[in-house]
Amino acid sequence: MATALPGAALSRHHHITLCTGDAQEDYDFHTKILGLKSVKKTLLYDGQVPIYHLYYGNDVGHESSLVTSFPVKHTGAKAKRGSGQITYFSLSAPISALPFWKARLEKLGIAVNEDERLGERCLDFKHPCGIDYSIAGVADDTRAPHSKGPVPADLMLRGTHAICVSVRDMEAMDEFMQRGWGARRIAEDRNYLRYAQGAGGSGSYIDFVVEPELKPGSWTLGEGAVHHMAFQVDTHAEQTAIKGFLEGMGFTDTSDVKDRGYFDSIYVRTPSGALFEATVSHKPSFACDEPLESLGHEVIVSPQFRANRAELVAQLGVLRD
Numbered sequence: 001m002a003t004a005l006p007g008a009a010l011s012r013h014h015h016i017t018l019c020t021g022d023a024q025e026d027y028d029f030h031t032k033i034l035g036l037k038s039v040k041k042t043l044l045y046d047g048q049v050p051i052y053h054l055y056y057g058n059d060v061g062h063e064s065s066l067v068t069s070f071p072v073k074h075t076g077a078k079a080k081r082g083s084g085q086i087t088y089f090s091l092s093a094p095i096s097a098l099p100f101w102k103a104r105l106e107k108l109g110i111a112v113n114e115d116e117r118l119g120e121r122c123l124d125f126k127h128p129c130g131i132d133y134s135i136a137g138v139a140d141d142t143r144a145p146h147s148k149g150p151v152p153a154d155l156m157l158r159g160t161h162a163i164c165v166s167v168r169d170m171e172a173m174d175e176f177m178q179r180g181w182g183a184r185r186i187a188e189d190r191n192y193l194r195y196a197q198g199a200g201g202s203g204s205y206i207d208f209v210v211e212p213e214l215k216p217g218s219w220t221l222g223e224g225a226v227h228h229m230a231f232q233v234d235t236h237a238e239q240t241a242i243k244g245f246l247e248g249m250g251f252t253d254t255s256d257v258k259d260r261g262y263f264d265s266i267y268v269r270t271p272s273g274a275l276f277e278a279t280v281s282h283k284p285s286f287a288c289d290e291p292l293e294s295l296g297h298e299v300i301v302s303p304q305f306r307a308n309r310a311e312l313v314a315q316l317g318v319l320r321d
Contacts, residue, residue, distance in 0.1 A: 004182075005179060005180075005182060005245065006182070006238065006241035006242045006244070006245040007179070007180050007181045007182025007183070007242055007245065008182040009182065009233045009234065009235075009238035009239075009241070009242065010181060010182050010183075010197050010198070010231045010232065010233050010242070010278060011197060011198035011199070011204070011231075011232050011233070011234070012063065012064050012197060012198050012199075012203045012204045012231070012232050013063070013064040013159070013160045013163075013203050013204065013229070013230070013231060013232065014063045014064065014066065014230040014231055014232040014263070014277070014279040014281070015055070015057075015063070015064075015066035015067070015068050015160075015230045015279070016066070016067055016068065016086075016089055016160055016163065016226065016228075016229050016230070017068045017069065017070065017226070017227045017228050017229075017230070018067070018068070018069045018070070018127070018131055018225075018226050018227060019069070019070050019072050019077075019079060019221050019222055019223055019224065019225055019226075019227050020069045020070065020071045020072070020073075020127060020128075020129045020131065020223065020224075021071060021072070021073040021128065021129035021223045021224070022071060022073045022128075022129075023052050023054070023071035023073070023316060023317060023319060024317065024319060024320065025071075025128050025129075026054065026069050026071045026127075026128075026129070027054060027319050027320075029127060029128055030054075030056040030067060030069075031056065031149070031321075032150060033104075033105070033108055033110070034056075034091075034151075034157060035146060035149040035150050035151035035156060035157065036056035036057060036058075036067065036146055036149065036157065037056065037057060037058060037059060037061075037146040037148075037149060037295070037296060038054070038055070038056060038295075038296030038297075038321075039055040039056060039057045039060075039061035039066065039286055039295050039296050040053075040054070040055040040061065040262065040286050040295065040296055040300065041054055041055075041296060041297075041298065041299045041300065041319065042054075042055075042261065042299065042300045042301065042302055043299075043301055043302040043305055043312070044070055044302065045258070045260055045261065045302045045303075045304075048304070049075060050305055050312045050315065050316055051070050051071070051072055051074075051075070051221075051316075052069075052070070052071050052299075052316055052319075053068060053069070053070055053302075054068060054069050054071065054319075055067075055068045055286070055296070056068070056069075057146070057159070058143070058144050058145055058146045058147075058159070059144065059146055059147055059148070060286065060287070060292060060295070061285065061286045061295065062143070062144065062159075063232045063279075063281060064143065064159045064160055064203035064232065065143065065144075065145075065146075065158070065159040065160075066159075066160070067091075067160070070221060070227065072221055072222065072223050073223055074316070075221070077220065077221055077222040077223060078222050078223050078224060079217065079218050079220075079222035079223060079224040079225030080217050080218040080222070080225075081130075081217050081224065081225060082166070082214055082215045082216050082217030082218075083166045083167060083168050083211060083214040083215065083216050083217060083273065084166065084167070084216045084217055084219070084272060084273020084274065085165070085166060085217040085218075085219075085225055085226060085273065085274060086163050086164065086165050086166075086225075086226035086228075086229055086274050087132065087164050087165065087166040087209065087226075088124075088131075088132035088133065088134055088163075088164050088226075089132075089133065089134070089160060089161075089162065089163045089164065089226065089229075090122060090133070090134035090135065090136040090160070090161040090162045090163075090164075091133070091134070091135050091136070091157045091158075091159065091160060091161055092135075092136055092138045092141045092143070092157065092158040092159055092160070092161040092202040092203065093135050093136070093137060093138065093155070093156070093157050093158065094137070094138065094139070094141070094154070094155065094158075095121065095137030095138060095139050096137075097137070097154075097155040097156075098121060098123060098135065098137045100155050101123055101135050101155075102114070102123055104151075105123070105125055110125050110126070111125060111126070112124070112125050113125070115134075117189060117192055118187050118189045118192055118194050118207065119187070119189070120136045120137060120138075121136070121137045122134045122135060122136045122137065123135045129223055129224050130224045131224060131225065131226060134161075135157065136161045136162065136202070138158070138161065138202045140201070140202075141158040141159075141161075141201070141202040141203075143158040143159050143202070143203065144158075145157060145158050158202065158203075159202070159203050160203055161202045161203065161205060162194070162202075162205035162206065162207050163205070163206055163207065163226075163229050164192075164207040164208065164209055165206070165207070165208050165209070165270075165272050165273075165274045166208075166209050166211050166214060166217075166272075167208050167209070167210055167211070167272045167273075168210070168211065168212050168214065169210065169212065170193065170208060170210060172271035172272075173208065173270065173271045173272045175271075176249075176270055176271050176272075177195050177206065178195075179249065180242075180245065180246050180249050180251070181197075181206075181231075181270075181276065182197060183195035183196060183197045183206060184196060184197075186200070191209055191210045191211070192207055192208070192209050192210075193207065193208045193210070194206070194207050194208075195207075195208075197231065206229075208272070216273065217273075219269075219273065219275070227275065228267065228274075228275035228276065228277055229274070229275075229276055229277065230265065230276075230277035230278075230279045231276065231277065231278055231279065232279060232281070233278050233279065233280055234280065235280065236257075236264065236280055238280075239257070239264070239266060239278055239280050240257075242266070242278050243257075243266050243278075246268055251268050251269075253268075253269065254266060254267070254268045255267040255268070261282075261288075261289075261300075261302065262281070262282055262285045262286055262288065263279045263280060263281045263282055263285065264279070264280045264282070265277045265278065265279045265280075266278050299313050299319075301313075
């Protein structure tokens with residue numbers, strides 16, 4: 001029997017991280033329009049410039065329910081959209097809820113385009129900063145939604161469904177996905193390809209759109225682009241094995257483990273250009289520094305900024321619920 005490669009331990013999405021614009025605008029979009037729960041308000045762990053890191057998800061912030069953002073408007077940095085980035089991502093909703101979501105978004109002033117890709121009905125729309133979102137209709141997603149938000153639980157978003165990476169060609173990326181990242185290729189539609197991880201299903205999909213003529217986009221922190229996608233791995237031993245295997249493939253810049261407060265992460269710049277992360281959740285995760293019943297209420301400051309918490313929160317602006 002063949003031995004599974006280390007990447008097979010990557011079971012599904014963990015979270016997606018975006019570079020957005022204004023923090024309050026981002027907060028309102030995710031909590032008031034999409035109805036996600038504010039799971040955690042903290043600051044970016046990297047660098048010396050204070051930037052909010054905001055987490056949105058279901059009631060307790062389960063893996064694969066999470067959309068996170070770095071609102072960077074105050075830095076003045078803008079992203080250049082293009083190939084080598086996650087060009088859009090989709091969230092899962094019951095297929096019967098798509099008419100509700102189309103009506104809700106349009107009532108709130110958001111333009112919606114109905115489409116079908118890879119055999120799925122979807123609603124395409126944009127974050128106020130320009131990042132492309134989609135809601136995919138899924139019949140059998142049993143993940144628990146946010147149950148106490150502005151959207152009834154039976155209609156509510158379940159979590160991330162798929163990401164879509166823009167590539168100029170797939171040769172090197174196909175090898176990375178199947179050997180290094182433990183995914184399998186399961187579908188094609190026009191210039192779209194789909195891979196799945198673990199048991200498959202919503203929250204495990206990585207899609208690619210092949211666009212040979214599209215110029216490369218930027219990779220740095222800048223408003224208007226997805227920054228990275230994180231994938232769940234259960235143990236540090238499995239995470240270490242993934243890092244060693246990727247380095248053996250030639251990805252010698254795979255990062256060391258970084259403690260992000262609520263999980264430990266390694267990062268790799270994939271052949272496509274998109275940044276992927278392999279993530280082991282802490283136990284407990286988001287409840288380690290505030291009670292479950294009040295998750296996401298207070299700003300929890302990352303270590304390098306703790307001495308100046310009040311000053312930094314005032315500088316970044318207090319987020320209004």
